[in-house]
Amino acid sequence: NAGVTQTPKFQVLKTGQSMTLQCAQDMNHNSMYWYRQDPGMGLRLIYYSASEGTTDKGEVPNGYNVSRLNKREFSLRLESAAPSQTSVYFCASSEPAVQYEQYFGPGTRLTVT
Amino acid sequence: AQKITQTQPGMFVQEKEAVTLDCTYDTSDPSYGLFWYKQPSSGEMIFLIYQGSYDQQNATEGRYSLNFQKARKSANLVISASQLGDSAMYFCAMRGLSGGSNYKLTFGKGTLLTVNP
Numbered sequence: 295n296a297g298v299t300q301t302p303k304f305q306v307l308k309t310g311q312s313m314t315l316q317c318a319q320d321m322n323h324n325s326m327y328w329y330r331q332d333p334g335m336g337l338r339l340i341y342y343s344a345s346e347g348t349t350d351k352g353e354v355p356n357g358y359n360v361s362r363l364n365k366r367e368f369s370l371r372l373e374s375a376a377p378s379q380t381s382v383y384f385c386a387s388s389e390p391a392v393q394y395e396q397y398f399g400p401g402t403r404l405t406v407t
Numbered sequence: 408a409q410k411i412t413q414t415q416p417g418m419f420v421q422e423k424e425a426v427t428l429d430c431t432y433d434t435s436d437p438s439y440g441l442f443w444y445k446q447p448s449s450g451e452m453i454f455l456i457y458q459g460s461y462d463q464q465n466a467t468e469g470r471y472s473l474n475f476q477k478a479r480k481s482a483n484l485v486i487s488a489s490q491l492g493d494s495a496m497y498f499c500a501m502r503g504l505s506g507g508s509n510y511k512l513t514f515g516k517g518t519l520l521t522v523n524p
Contacts (some may be wrong), residue, residue, distance in 0.1 A: 335516060342511055382450070395457055
């Protein structure tokens with residue numbers, strides 16, 4: 295079991311470039327999440343998908359879009375990157391009907407110059 | 408709305424001693440869950456312990472225990488017999504469990520624990 299995997303691990307973008315962060319889980323979880331972690335801020339929810347076919351905004355959705363491609367995969371897209379999006383991005387998954395904790399991927403460290 | 412407050416930006420403890428990391432919360436949900444996660448310097452988020460608001464007893468997982476005081480809205484993490492490998496950032500988090508609640512976790516800003524030999 296790989297758990298939650300994320301690609302890439304590191305990325306440097308120039309302002310205005312676009313990119314997609316990929317996330318996949320092999321635990322058959324229904325719910326998936328994208329968080330960002332900034333120094334001194336803890337983790338903040340960007341978007342989540344309660345189940346396949348649904349997505350909802352979290353606390354800080356501006357500048358991002360998401361796609362729940364299938365039950366396993368949940369991608370995060372930055373259409374026009376800005377320096378304020380420099381952060382560490384975490385994907386997580388959970389099965390709310392069975393357990394409450396979320397399982398996190400290893401994170402993607404993104405720098406926008 | 409939910410809010411988590413961790414008032415200790417950093418804590419130091421001697422190896423083999425116990426340490427308490429503070430967490431207070433605020434929520435309008437009648438039913439909720441409280442979590443602690445550990446983030447070592449390598450960056451991954453590791454789930455440690457969970458406490459439901461309806462649980463009568465405090466949660467324990469090995470050397471970790473959660474001191475849950477519902478009336479005071481506190482959910483402190485107690486680590487017994489600290490080890491050097493416990494040095495990490497620790498996050499308190501919560502989510503609502505009531506019908507209609509979404510599944511998102513609200514995190515505190517974290518406490519950096521350093522275990523000294």
